[in-house]
Amino acid sequence: MMHFESQYRSREVYELQNIKPALLDDIALVHSRSYIHGLEKAMPKAMDEGIIFIDGSGPTYATETTFEESLIAAGAGISLVDAVVEASMVNYNPPIGFALIRPPGHHAVPKGPMGFCVFGNIAVAARHAQRVHGLQRVLIIDFDVHHGNGTCDAFYDDPDIFFISTHQDGSYPGTGKMEQVGQGSGEGATLNLPLPGGSGDSSMRSVFDEVIVPCAQRFKPDIILVSAGYDAHALDPLAGLQFTTGTYYMLASNIKQLAKELCHGRCVFFLEGGYNLESLSNSVADTFRAFLGEPSLASQFDDPTMLYEEPLLRVQKAIQKVKHIHYL
Template structure:
C-alpha cells in the first residue's frame, strides 16, 4: 500500500511534512485543545466505539517492521469493511480533534531527563536525517519522532477523557481505541526500547488517576512480547494492576512468572509467559482462568489494554498461533469485563503487529466485537496451517500463576 499524502487521514491531527511547520501546527492545536473541557455529546453517549488516529507518518524507516504503513493499513481495512463513521453514523465515532500530551504528562512515567534529552536529540536528527536511540529493538528516531510521540500519547489521553465523560451519563459508554504509533509498552521510565518511545498506556494510567480520580487501573497487555516498560513503571504500585501474557523467551526476555511486584505492589503484577505455539485455546483458557478472576479481585475503576496484534500466526516477529478470531474473542470479553467491573470504562492502545494484512484484519474484527457483530475471521483466513498447541505447558503455567496469586 502506498500513501501519497502524509496528512491523508480524515480527523485526528493533520500534520504537514516539514518538522518546523509540524511543530508550529501542533503547538497551536495544543493551545486550542488544552483549553477545552471535555463534555460528552448525545452521539458519543450512544456510540459503541470511539477511536483516534495518530499514524506518525514522519516517524518512519522503510523496511523496518514498525513503519508508517501500519496505521494506514488499519484505517483502509476499517473503511473497506464499513466500520467507520461514514457507514455507521453515531455508532462508531472518530475523535476529530485531540489534545497533544505535555511534557508533564510524559514525565508522570518517564524521567524528565529522558524527555528533555529526546527533544534535544531532534536537532541532531534534523542534521543527519535518522538516528538509533536504542539498539535492542532497534528503536529509531527521525526529526518528527518527539512531536509524533506527543501526538500519539495525547490521542490516548483524549480517549480516556471522552470514555470517562460518556460513562457519567450512560451505563454503556463506547470502547476507546487509540490507533497510534510509535508503540509504547517497552519504553522504560529512563528511555526508549523495542520500537517504543513513550509508554502510552502507562501515561494514560497515571492520567486517569490524576485527572479523573480513577484510583485503581487494570492494564491487560496481550502483545506477544512482554510489556517490560509498563511492568517497571508500576512494579511497586498497589493501585495499578499490570497483567501481561507473552511468548516465553521472546524479546526482551523479561516478564518471568515469579515477577509479581514488590513492596506495597506485591501481587499487582502478573506475568504469564506462554510457550511458543500457543494459540486460541490457550488464550481463551487464560482469559477465563487468570484474567477474569484477577480483575474481579482487583475491582478496577478503568481497564486499559496494550493491544498488540503480533501474536497472530502470520506475524513475522514471534511464534504464537493466534488468529483473527482470537482477537475478536479478546475484544468481546474485555468489553464485557469492563461493563461488569468498571462501568464500561475501557480504552485499547495499539502496540505491535507487523504483518499488515493480519494486523488490519484483526483490529477490524476487534471493532466488530465492540459493536456486537459476528466475527469475520472465517472469511479472511484459512486455518489449515495451524498445528497442535503445547497444551500441557500452558496448563502448567496457568497452574503456577493460580498458585502464586491464589486465584
C-alpha cells in the first residue's frame, strides 16, 4: 500500500503534531457536564477492573485511558478545523483535514456514550467552528452505514447546522427515519436518507448528485464536516449496503469539489466506523488519493464477484422489460 505519512509525502500531506486534548468546556458545548464528570470519575474503577461497561443503550466500554483518549480524539478534530480555517485565509484551495481518531463519535448522545462512541467528535468541532471562527453555517455529511443519531440529536433544533445522513435502513440504532427532519427553528435542517440493504455504488452516486449536492448548494455552508464511516463496504461484517472502495473515492472527490465551490475548500473528515481492517485501510487510502487528485486504485482492491445485484438496477431492468413488452 502507498505510504501517506508526512515523511513520505512531505509536500502534499501535513501531519499535525502535539495535538492538545479538548477542554472540558469544549466537550460541554455538546454533552452534559454530569456525563463528562461521571465518565472522568469512572476511570479509577476502569483502572482496577481493566475494562468497564459504560453504556446502557449500546455496546460501549472503557479502559483506564478512555477519558484521556476521548479528549485527545475531540481535540484532534478541533485542531484540524483550526488548521484548515487558517490555511483557507491564505489559500483558496486549502488542504482537507482527516482526523484518524478513536474512539469514534457520531452515536454519542448529549447525555451519554453509545455504540462505541464516547464524545461526539464532529459535533464538538462544529460548535468550535461556530464559536471560535464565526463559521455559522455548518454542513455535516455522515456516510457511515449507521445513522449518526448522536450528531442528529445534538443539533435537532439548530437551523445553522444542516445534518445529512445516509445509512442502511433498519440498521443500528434504529433511528434516522425520513420523517425526522428537525424541530422548532431547526425544522428542515436535518435530512435522513435511509437506503435499503444492497443499495450499492450506483444508488449512493444518485443520492449524492440528486439530493445532497442541491441541498448543500441551497444551504450555503461556511464549512463542511464529514462523518466518514467505512462500514458500508461490501466486505464489512456489520451491515450490507455493499459500497466499494470506489464508492469512497467518489464521495471524497465530490465532497472536496463541493467544499471548493461552496466554502473556500474548508472541509474536515472524521473517521467513524469500519470493522474489516483490509477494506477500511484500502478505502481510507483511496480517500486520500481523491484528496490529492491521484487516480483511484479501487480496481486493485474490489472484486466484482463479492457484489450482488443492486435494488436500483433490478428496478431499472424491470422498467426496461415492461417498456420492451409494451412496444412489442
